[in-house]
Amino acid sequence: MHRLTTDHSEVARLIASGELDEAEAQNYPGRNVITKAIGIQLNPSPETVTGVVEEGDVFLLCSDGLTEHNSDDDLRMALLASEQPRRIVEHLLGQTLDRGARDNVTAIVLRCLRDHSRDDAEA
Incomplete structure (x- = not known):
């Protein structure tokens, strides 16, 4: 990370x-x-x-309302725990709320997938 x-x-x-x-x-x-x-x-x-973005890269865009209540290890574990960005966000938001969120919380997770249209063009 x-x-x-x-x-x-x-x-x-x-x-x-x-x-x-x-x-x-x-x-x-x-x-x-x-x-x-x-x-x-x-x-x-x-x-x-x-x-350069590569297949499998995962990006977390978030506000300090999230990082205030989650350590880098918490974030790393959440990003590795699921392949589904929605589940990662739900987990992190729930964890932040459980820990007493004192600020606004924003989180977006992007998982980079293979561009299959390039496969067709190269075939």
Whole structure:
């Protein structure tokens, strides 16, 4: 599992700089202060990532409302537990709610499948 983006928040910046560790971040008073957001500027500059997508790759796009209550190990286990993106999302949302979700929670899971139309073109 590889994290492709970072949370644009004050607490994430402090963790990255070494000023806070993960445990301190849980109780940091400014942990919900965001440093970048879409929709507040005329010309937004969203973070983008490029690369090659391969068959079998799985992507989790989620808000910090999900990651606040689920560790990287929790996310990894959920992504490996099912082939069905809907079941993965249902599990993660249920787990987040059970753990006392304090923020809005968004989760999308994408599983990359083989492009069979390319098989026909190469035959």
